[in-house]
Amino acid sequence: MNRIFMLTAAFAALTLPAAAQEAGEVVMIDRGGWFEDPSRLTQSGGQQVYEAICAACHMPDGEGAVGAGDYPALADNENLMTADYPIYLILQGQKAMPPLGGVLDDTQVADVVNYIRTSFGNDYAEDPATPDSVAAAR
Amino acid sequence: MTFNSQGVSRRSLLSMIGAVAGAGAMYGAMSTMGLAQTSNFAGRLDLQGDAQGTRVLVLGAGLAGMTAAYELRAAGYQVTVLEYREKAGGRCWTLRGGDSYTELGGDTQDVTFAEGNYLNPGPWRIPSDHYAVLDYCKRFGVKLEPFIQVNYNAYLHNSDAFDGQPQRFKEISTDFRGHVAELLAKVVDQQALDADVTEGDAQLLMDALKRYGALNDDMAYVTGEESSAYRGWAVPEGGGTTGKPEPSEVHPLSVILQSNLWRNLTAGDNLHMQSTIFQPVGGMDQIAQAFEREVGDLITFDAKVTRIRHEGDSVTATWVPSGGGDEQTETADYCICTIPFSILGQIDHDFSGRMSGIIDSMYYASSFKCGLEFKRRFWEQDEHIYGGISYTNLPISLISYPSTDYFSDGPGVLLAAYSWGAGSYQFNALPPADRIEAVLDYGSQIHPQYRDEFLSGVSVGWHKVPWVLGCYGIWADREADYMDATVMDGRTLMAGEHISYLPAWMEGAILSALDAVERLHATVTEA
């Protein structure tokens, strides 16, 4: 048992990028900054937050997905014209989408809202979300 | 004392039944009166009365839908089931070698596990108080075996405690209990509990604490024979010249407390985890397959329901072949809808405003599972872990060892991650290959053999599952909405795990279907 514990300590020193390199040609996402807190997301910046949580369902390029039901596309989406609507959905959840206000702070929500409103063919840079407007919507 | 509708007290009724019909009948009566059971499964349905050829459309061929189909046909109904997938079972699902799974976004994973190995991406254990599931297993010949929930030799792990080294459950468990018992014994000794405990009881409490905490004759929890008999020895008990054991060092209370490892000590004490619990031999989908053998002839597969309309005394579902193709319709007198609300809210339907609001406000929990296959069962061979679960603060949250085929030489599959919340969101957002890498990284911190022994893996992020879009339904306001969601809306009754107080359990799905069938039958026969 002790032998195993010594080995464990040695392996624990492995950093994520080093382990990812072992996998060979496959290009891995840089997981630096991911999974750092068991109860929250710790990424900062709209794109980083988007890729770590929203992209799972709305897909990396905001194209959404279709199965027995749909995940709406965020690309070219007129519902993003005002910031209030995505803020509301992120905080309250709806249908398959859980409320995410517990794992994202006000700044993360504002950043990701501004990111989706100005990406994927959306051009809604006016009246951006702010941490204050998110706090007010909670 | 509570009274039934005839005004006879429950106990006198029981003694009457006991006197007349013997213990078996008495136990059956106790069960239906709610004294001897915890699931509200009231026994097999025995629907009397003429179904008059009534047509029922069942939407979804998960366990709720198939339970409804089975019971309705038995009662004389004409049943049709529409199912999006190519097979039955819904979330009651198993992935094994040869299977291929395509998630939303298009990533496909081909499972290469050896014969006999599998991952249950969804349900994996059946509590012994889930009487309805167990009864259908018995009825349909699904062979069950024990699922090992608690293993004293598995690990508790916190990357910030004990230098990140995993600790054996039995050590943390014994130390925690011992220290707590010693503290309480001190309080009793100081007569600080006189207001709460009589003198006679205080002596009994001391006896109990000594036994419970493995304390020595001085009522202390210390390194020695008493504690080692529970937490294990430094040098194990043996035979011959080297037979004499050496006690192991107990950890101080503050080390145990600060390790946070006590968090998972009681996981197996939860009502639905208490030994003995079960799994089907060969994978959870044995239950799905058993149901499918019974009602498969009623199911239209690859049928994606896109519209639900009520008109007069009938209900019509429009569907398209899941792979694309022309619209078709199916009309019936009634409908039992088991499509998860995550999807139903997106279907073009004409349910009442109240029902639509409830459907739309239910959101779905995030969950993630990953199965890894290794060349050999190193957890058994190197670490003497036979089944059970290790818990960790890492994003994988736990590792579960197979409860079957112990000591076999071939490759074995671990449930290498089962995550919720923040960890699960991020696993769902990673492509499959990256998930496996992350799970290997984290698991290596508990089992350093991971990298050397790894063969292959498959993972399921439940928000990427095309036919459920999440793990299980969560009510925005259950108190306010639950009963309204059970009401017949037009000609449709809702069923499924989400229409139960056992959400995310197969038992909840089945009980909700049985309840819907009974109410539908009452509506038809009393009409």
Ligand SMILES: Cc1cc2nc3c(=O)[nH]c(=O)nc-3n(C[C@H](O)[C@H](O)[C@H](O)COP(=O)(O)OP(=O)(O)OC[C@H]3O[C@@H](n4cnc5c(N)ncnc54)[C@H](O)[C@@H]3O)c2cc1C
């Ligand atoms: C990660 C996880 C762990 C779990 N662990 C356990 C456990 O250990 N023990 C336990 O008892 N339970 C467990 N459960 C819960 C259990 O799996 C569910 O409660 C149960 O299987 C739900 O059955 P259901 O019939 O209500 O829904 P489902 O099984 O989801 O059935 C719904 C059906 O509807 C179909 N459908 C969806 N959309 C359409 C459409 N548009 N048209 C036609 N058909 C459609 C789906 O394909 C599916 O077959 C777990 C679940 C998950 C996800």
